Amino acid sequence: GAVVSQHPSRVICKSGTSVKIECRSLDFQATTMFWYRQFPKQSLMLMATSNEGSKATYEQGVEKDKFLINHASLTLSTLTVTSAHPEDSSFYICSARDLAGDSMETQYFGPGTRLLVL
Amino acid sequence: GQNIDQPTEMTATEGAIVQINCTYQTSGFNGLFWYQQHAGEAPTFLSYNVLDGLEEKGRFSSFLSRSKGYSYLLLKELQMKDSASYLCAVLDSNYQLIWGAGTKLIIKP
Numbered sequence: 299g300a301v302v303s304q305h306p307s308r309v310i311c312k313s314g315t316s317v318k319i320e321c322r323s324l325d326f327q328a329t330t331m332f333w334y335r336q337f338p339k340q341s342l343m344l345m346a347t348s349n350e351g352s353k354a355t356y357e358q359g360v361e362k363d364k365f366l367i368n369h370a371s372l373t374l375s376t377l378t379v380t381s382a383h384p385e386d387s388s389f390y391i392c393s394a395r396d397l398a399g400d401s402m403e404t405q406y407f408g409p410g411t412r413l414l415v416l
Numbered sequence: 417g418q419n420i421d422q423p424t425e426m427t428a429t430e431g432a433i434v435q436i437n438c439t440y441q442t443s444g445f446n447g448l449f450w451y452q453q454h455a456g457e458a459p460t461f462l463s464y465n466v467l468d469g470l471e472e473k474g475r476f477s478s479f480l481s482r483s484k485g486y487s488y489l490l491l492k493e494l495q496m497k498d499s500a501s502y503l504c505a506v507l508d509s510n511y512q513l514i515w516g517a518g519t520k521l522i523i524k525p
Contacts, residue, residue: 332513341503341517342459391458405513407458 300326302394304408311382312416318378319411321392327372328394332405333365336389348375382415389413418442420516422504427522428494436489436502436519444509450478450489451503453518459503462489491521499523 301324311317321331329350334342346356346367354367366378375394379386391410420440428434440448447466451459465471465480465487477490489502504516 341515343515344512347512389456405461407460410456410458412456 300324300394300396300406302392302406302408304390304392304411306411307409308412308414310414310416313383314381316378316380317382317413318376319390319392319413321375321377321394321408323373323394323396323406326394326396328375328396329372330395331369331375332393332395333367333375333377334391334393336391336410342391345377379413382413384415387413387415418506418508418514420504420506420514422502422516422519424517425520425522427524428491430494430496430523430525432494433490433492434494434521436491436504436521438487438489438504438516440485440487440504440506440514440516442506442508442514445482446507446509446511448478448480448487449503449505449507449513450476450487451505453501453503455500462502494523496523496525 303322305320331348333345335345336342344357345360346354348354348367348369350369350372356362364380369375389410389412392408393405395405422438449464450462452462453459463478465478470479475492480487501518501520503518505513
């Protein structure tokens with residue numbers, strides 16, 4: 299099946315620094331990528347929808363100036379957590395929809411990035 | 417508002433059968449997904465239903481009734497590795513995935 303990678307898998311940073319997370323679709327093109335956040339024992343919460351070549355669409359309550367999303371190509375989207383604080387510590391997961399897919403099944407998840415802000 | 421309900425936790429015995437229910441109220445419906453998520457990992461796709469009825473895939477089956485806003489995931493011949501959270505998600509009229517909180521399934525020997 300299709301593969302989505304995320305880098306880094308884990309990151310620990312100091313409060314106030316910025317962290318960039320990359321999401322890549324390895325063997326397919328993705329016009330749309332999704333960024334989720336998951337706190338312990340909770341379900342996934344959609345943060346934003348990233349469309350190649352255009353601005354991301356953020357969900358209500360998600361600060362777009364704090365969570366910068368760039369979808370520069372059909373295989374890469376990045377999420378930058380700016381001026382990270384301890385409350386931003388979470389599991390960040392991206393997913394990508396296959397451009398060529400004609401089925402709603404064709405949304406694939408990356409392995410996730412665990413962020414810990416000290 | 418949009419709402420997806422599923423039990424928080426279930427326990428079952430190795431080798432047995434378990435059914436995880438999911439009810440939903442969403443603005444529009446373009447299909448229902450079941451995902452499996454092991455602790456510390458991203459979700460993996462299990463099934464997709466858009467028409468009423470039962471879809472079978474090996475040990476896992478998923479059922480949908482659109483008129484009742486109801487689905488279940490049936491796991492047969494349970495194995496210890498099936499211990500995970502099972503997430504129900506509905507694709508709404510805007511093709512956005514609405515997620516349930518997940519059901520933690522505990523398998524006992």
